[in-house]
Amino acid sequence: EDKVVQSPLSLVVHEGDTVTLNCSYEVTNFRSLLWYKQEKKAPTFLFMLTSSGIEKKSGRLSSILDKKELFSILNITATQTGDSAVYLCAAGYRNNDMRFGAGTRLTVKP
């Protein structure tokens, strides 16, 4: 069965902390791994990863993919209250399908 599993499901940190969010996947004909941030409504795109070992960075956020071990991590350094959101991981696979994980709810306290 195709699946994407995220951990932890929920995380509470204080401003300035560094967090690591995990995403493991088992899908048929894997194509890509995507990360989204969802605050209130529409998920917004963060990263797409297709190759192992190449880190993608955007400001304080970074992500990397391990296609051998079938997982990805999303790191956020020096967290701010504006980072509070649900972070969704999705695996693109087969013929244009995309399977999402349950998400990690991150709360950053001042």
Next chain:
Amino acid sequence: DGGITQSPKYLFRKEGQNVTLSCEQNLNHDAMYWYRQDPGQGLRLIYYSQIVNDFQKGDIAEGYSVSREKKESFPLTVTSAQKNPTAFYLCASRPGQTYNSPLHFGNGTRLTVT
């Protein structure tokens, strides 16, 4: 500005009634998707369409129906056969046949059925 518009934002219905959620995009994308989001369960695929006049069932299609008569529009009907319709519904799109492209999402419709 290009984007995806979902309407209405909030929808309330009585049990036993069919209801249709609107999704329109002006991104010229071929592929469109409907997802359902419940607390703690992430996004689950209901239906998707790669091209006009064609669509496929996702993981949880029972109790739902769609149509794709125009490239821009992909309405979702929640029928009375859907046992637990109260949820947050998200529509998305992306260029067709390009599996390595991210989904663009609308702002969602929150449906409450009592």
